[in-house]
Amino acid sequence: MSSQNPKRAMFEHLAAVARSLGSAHRLELLELLAQTERSVEELVKLTGLTLANASQHLQQLRRFGLVEARRSGKHVIYRLADPEVVRLLEALSRVTERNVGAVEKLLNSYFRERDRLEPLSRRELLRRMRDGLVTVIDTRPPEEFAAGHVAGAINLPLSELKRRLRELPREQEIVAYCRGPYCVLSYEAVAELRKRGFKAVRLEDGYPEWKAAGLPVEQSANL
Amino acid sequence: MSSQNPKRAMFEHLAAVARSLGSAHRLELLELLAQTERSVEELVKLTGLTLANASQHLQQLRRFGLVEARRSGKHVIYRLADPEVVRLLEALSRVTERNVGAVEKLLNSYFRERDRLEPLSRRELLRRMRDGLVTVIDTRPPEEFAAGHVAGAINLPLSELKRRLRELPREQEIVAYCRGPYCVLSYEAVAELRKRGFKAVRLEDGYPEWKAAGLPVEQSANL
DNA sequence: ACAACAATCAATTAAGTTCTTGAATGAAAA
DNA sequence: TTTTCATTCAAGAACTTAATTGATTGTTGT
Numbered sequence: 001m002s003s004q005n006p007k008r009a010m011f012e013h014l015a016a017v018a019r020s021l022g023s024a025h026r027l028e029l030l031e032l033l034a035q036t037e038r039s040v041e042e043l044v045k046l047t048g049l050t051l052a053n054a055s056q057h058l059q060q061l062r063r064f065g066l067v068e069a070r071r072s073g074k075h076v077i078y079r080l081a082d083p084e085v086v087r088l089l090e091a092l093s094r095v096t097e098r099n100v101g102a103v104e105k106l107l108n109s110y111f112r113e114r115d116r117l118e119p120l121s122r123r124e125l126l127r128r129m130r131d132g133l134v135t136v137i138d139t140r141p142p143e144e145f146a147a148g149h150v151a152g153a154i155n156l157p158l159s160e161l162k163r164r165l166r167e168l169p170r171e172q173e174i175v176a177y178c179r180g181p182y183c184v185l186s187y188e189a190v191a192e193l194r195k196r197g198f199k200a201v202r203l204e205d206g207y208p209e210w211k212a213a214g215l216p217v218e219q220s221a222n223l
Numbered sequence: 224m225s226s227q228n229p230k231r232a233m234f235e236h237l238a239a240v241a242r243s244l245g246s247a248h249r250l251e252l253l254e255l256l257a258q259t260e261r262s263v264e265e266l267v268k269l270t271g272l273t274l275a276n277a278s279q280h281l282q283q284l285r286r287f288g289l290v291e292a293r294r295s296g297k298h299v300i301y302r303l304a305d306p307e308v309v310r311l312l313e314a315l316s317r318v319t320e321r322n323v324g325a326v327e328k329l330l331n332s333y334f335r336e337r338d339r340l341e342p343l344s345r346r347e348l349l350r351r352m353r354d355g356l357v358t359v360i361d362t363r364p365p366e367e368f369a370a371g372h373v374a375g376a377i378n379l380p381l382s383e384l385k386r387r388l389r390e391l392p393r394e395q396e397i398v399a400y401c402r403g404p405y406c407v408l409s410y411e412a413v414a415e416l417r418k419r420g421f422k423a424v425r426l427e428d429g430y431p432e433w434k435a436a437g438l439p440v441e442q443s444a445n446l
Numbered sequence: 447a448c449a450a451c452a453a454t455c456a457a458t459t460a461a462g463t464t465c466t467t468g469a470a471t472g473a474a475a476a
Numbered sequence: 477t478t479t480t481c482a483t484t485c486a487a488g489a490a491c492t493t494a495a496t497t498g499a500t501t502g503t504t505g506t
Contacts, residue, residue, distance in 0.1 A: 010405045011247035011254075014312075017319045019245035023464085024234035027241070031234075040483065053465060055484060066318070074473060074482050084318045089237075091314040095289070095307045096240045182233045246494085263453060276495055278454060297452050297503055 020064040021092065025049060026057050029078075033067060034086050034208035035140070035179055036147035037079035086212040090205070093181060119204040122213060125175055134173045139185040140207070149207060150177065151216035158185050161192055168198060177203035177210070243287040244315065248272060249280050256290060257309050257431035258363070258402055259370030260302035309435040313428070316404060342427040345436055348398055357396045362408040363430070372430060373400065374439035381408050384415055391421060400426035400433070 021027060028047055032038060038046075044054045058078055061067045068081045080086065120128075128134045129152060136153040138145050145155035156164060168174060174193060178186035186202045193200035203210075211217050244250060251270055255261060261269075267277045281301055284290045291304045303309065343351075351357045352375060359376040361368050368378040379387060391397060397416060401409035409425045416423035426433075434440050 007405055007407060008247065008251075011250045014250050014315055014319050015245050015247045018241055018250075018315060019463095022238050022242035022245045024231065024238045025464095027234045027237055028231075050466075051483075052467080052485090055482095056465085059484080065321070071473080071483095074480090076483060082318065082321055084314070084321055088311075088314040088318045091307070091311040092237055092241060095305065095311045096237050098288070098305055098307055182230055184230060242493090248494095273496075274453070275455085275497080278452095279494085282454080294453095294503085297450095299453060 017064045017066070020060055020066060021088075023057070025053075026061055027089070029054070029057055029061065030066065030080070030085065030089060031180055031183075031208075033078055033080050034089070035144045037077050039072075039075040039077050041075065043078070083212045086208045089180075090209060090212075119202040120175055121204050122210060122215060125203055126215060128173070128175075134175050135169055136175050136177070136203075137168075137189065138207070139176050139178050139189045144179075144207075146220035148211065148217050148219050150210055151218045153177070156189070158189055158192075161189055165196060168193070170198065172199070174198055174200040175203055176200060178206050180206035180208055240287045240289070243283055243289060244311075246280070248276075249284055250312070252277070252280055252284065253289065253303070253308065253312060254403055254406075254431075256301055256303050257312070258367045260300050262295075262298040262300050264298065266301070306435045309431045312403075313432060313435075342425040343398055344427050345433060345438060348426055349438060351396070351398075357398050358392055359398050359400070359426075360391075360412065361430070362399050362401050362412045367402075367430075369443035371434065371440050371442050373433055374441045376400070379412070381412055381415075384412055388419060388421075391416070393421065395422070397421055397423040398426055399423060401429050403429035403431055 021030075025047065029043055032043060032046055040051065040055055040058060043049075043058070044051050047054065049057070058067065058069070062069055062078075062081075065081055066085050067078050069076050069078045071077075125134070125136070129136065136150055137156040138149045138153040139156060139158050139161075140149075141157050142155055145153075145157075149155065154167070156167070176186040176189040176193070178184075178189075181204065183206055186206075190200045190202045207217075244253075248270065252266055255266060255269055263274065263278055263281065266272075266281070267274050270277065272280070281290065281292070285292055285301075285304075288304055289308050290301050292299050292301045294300075348357070348359070352359065359373055360379040361372045361376040362379060362381050362384075363372075364380050365378055368376075368380075372378065377390070379390070399409040399412040399416070401407075401412075404427065406429055409429075413423045413425050430440075
């Protein structure tokens with residue numbers, strides 16, 4: 001039956017793409033690339049992988065269409081091939097969160113204890129921003145912020161938080177976001193701010209999801 | 224740094240779930256389960272896997288939270304754990320379609336040649352149904368139809384199509400759907416109908432996606 | 447209790463994946 | 477040109493996954 005073969009072939013392709021997501025290191029690389037494009041070298045520094053290993057993982061991601069690469073001088077710069085990839089990662093997270101008991105426990109024991117108040121959804125944040133009700137802080141390092149951030153957010157990396165508390169309003173709610181739902185920077189920022197008496201909550205997910213949803217973003221001028 | 228570990232652990236979990244999608248056989252099982260719950264035995268018949276092998280794949284899917292099982296007499300019935308799983312499969316398909324060149328070619332050479340007219344989106348079909356503009360046919364076998372189908376659709380399995388052409392209107396557009404975007408039954412039905420002078424198009428995706436989107440479905444009475 | 451049957455488990459073999467190491471490219475700077 | 481540096485390639489060892497086989501569990505019907 002000729003009907004069966006193309007279907008099988010299709011499943012094989014889907015499986016190959018799924019397998020390329022089937023490694024914690026590759027998922028970490030994808031998360032980093034979801035922020036902004038980066039060279040292999042940068043990715044090596046950020047992940048702690050060896051150079052050859054990172055390169056091979058990146059090539060695998062490229063082979064299956066998740067990332068693209070271009071050469072820029074001595075460096076090879078990788079970036080996500082398509083915003084759909086972020087959506088795929090989101091869908092994977094959602095299924096994983098709902099269904100895997102162990103993950104539930106992990107989320108409860110680590111993340112939830114740091115954020116008993118419900119995190120804010122994208123939609124809700126957008127509304128409060130429009131009404132001028134919140135101050136939004138981006139807890140990622142300056143380079144990532146410069147490459148793109150939620151429109152109207154101010155960059156306040158975790159490392160500078162204590163020094164720059166004066167910049168923040170005491171009366172208004174502060175919303176912190178970061179790389180994604182499992183990025184800990186925003187959890188820690190919220191914990192710290194609350195300890196000091198600020199009203200702080202976390203955005204449910206991070207910059208890549210915000211951008212992929214087509215919500216307003218901006219870049220720093222000198223990029 | 225205590226921040227790194229839970230993140231790593233989370234990536235490991237996500238990767239494990241992704242790996243459980245990383246096999247054509249398991250994807251096929253998931254697609255079949257997206258239609259309706261089924262026993263191991265049925266799945267074996269439908270896929271051609273050996274019993275032990277199918278059982279092991281199903282257990283793996285269960286271990287990672289994609290399916291659930293219950294015992295019913297001598298049989299063990301599996302079903303999708305969550306409608307989110309369908310969304311994850313959709314996201315995987317979308318990324319695969321867009322990004323993998325080989326898949327594009329496959330889609331072009333086999334699927335597209337059978338359906339030069341654009342397929343209909345769910346939203347569009349819903350609108351035309353509300354306006355009474357279309358006849359919707361479900362090309363899946365009667366059991367699957369009985370377990371759940373698009374509200375208002377009539378069941379017309381491919382095998383009965385030629386015999387039952389008289390039931391179909393010549394002047395109104397006919398929309399065929401099936402198990403999912405890569406299910407060939409609806410392609411073949413549309414090809415056949417066009418050959419015979421009917422106005423026929425395919426629904427872009429299938430029953431599981433329709434249901435997961437929360438659109439109106441119905442079941443046959445005696446279920 | 448026993449036979450029949452669906453499904454699972456356990457053990458094996460084959461195949462595939464990951465990481466490491468060291469050599470090979472390829473672009474830029476000296 | 478030669479040197480330097482970022483990246484990729486190639487090969488091998490350690491580990492993981494897939495499919496097959498035959499034994500075992502658990503449920504129904506006699």
